Each structure stands twice: as C-alpha cells, then as structure tokens.
Amino acid sequence: MKIQQSLFAGMMVVSVFAVTAQAFPVVEWNTVSLTYGMFNSVQGHFGLHTENRDGDGASILGGVEQEAAGLWTILTATDGTAGISQWWFPVQLGELIDIDSLDAADPLAIINISQIEFGSIQLNYNESYYLGFCVGYPQWDYAEYGWVELLFDGETVSAVSSATERTGLGIYAGTGTAIPEPTTAGLLVLGAGGLAWRRRMQKRE
DSSP states (O other): OHHHHHHHHHHHHHHHHHHHHHHSOOEEESOEEEEEEESSSSEEEEEEEEEOTTOOEEEEEEEEEEOTTSSEEEEEEEEEOSSSOEEEEEEOTTOEESGGGGGOSSOSEEESSSOEEEOEEEEEBTOOEEEEEEEEEGGGTEEEEEEEEEEEOSSOEEEEEEEEETTSSOEETTSSOBOOOHHHHHHHHHHHHHHHHHHHHHHHO
C-alpha cells in the first residue's frame, strides 16, 4: 500500500509539472526592427517591423518631422502591411498589453479588416517612449502582444529593446513578464500540494 501511495504521488507531481511547463507564456526578446532616415535636416521617413510566430511580417511606414535643434521628432504613420491585422499604440512602462489595450486612445496605427487608422507620436530628446502592439486576430484567440522602447538621441531614433509574448496572453511594457495562463497558478498549487502529501506519507513510513 505504501509503495502504491508513493508511486501515485510521484506520478501526480510529474504530471502536474509537465502540464504546467506547457502552460507558461513564451516571451521572445528583440522582436521589432526600426528604420529611420532623413531627407534633410527636418523631414524624413521611418518604418517599424515585427513578425509573428509563423514568420508573417507586420510593418507600418510613415513620415518624420524633426525639430531643427534635435529637441523632438514626430513620427506619423501613413501606410502598413495589408493581409495581417496589427495595432500600434502608446503605452507606459509597466502597463499591461493585452486584448483590452486595443481600444487605446490615439493609436499610431490600426490595420485590420474593419478599420484602418493612422496617427502620430512625439518623441522628446533622450526620453524613452514605449509602443505596445498586437499582431494577429484576437477575436479568434490568435494574436501576439508586445512592446518596443524607442529613443530619440537628437539625430536618429533607435529601437532600444522589444519583446513579444507568443501565446496571446499579454505582456507588461518594458519587461519580459507575461500574464500567466489561468490554469498555471492552480497547477502550481496542486503540484505543491502533491509534494507536501508525499512528504507526509514518507514520514509515516
């Protein structure tokens, strides 16, 4: 009987942690590329590009208006990749980016079947600016959420860092922290309970 109890406890713990490992979000870093160029001292162009887990590209393009002394630059989106839904919108450091973020005010770009909208953002000298994005089809539970940190150094804009949560759960801007799948926390508790039960059985032996 004791052997059966021990085997049962071991199998339960292994099964729980195997399922839990599959339930965790998947975060990939440096997933956004940026192009930024100037035609003259005050006007230019930019582009932002990312890819989903299947390798489908999503890009937005637009114009640049840069202050002559390099105090700020304005990016205005005017076009983007057709055939894949995408949202690009301002967020704050640490802000949650998920399906509820898609109604954000003043988006830089929205391109999907039912809506096409373009806007502008202003980057000030040496101040980090965060954009959140979504690529895919959240209405069908097939979407990925991410962020990119932009920095204007007075002459050009760089994508300092970026990350994408690949399973569609969501991510916090400026971090690699994603939203746990609802079952994950419960499975961890169950696994801990299984380990505690096994220890009690061993003490009784």
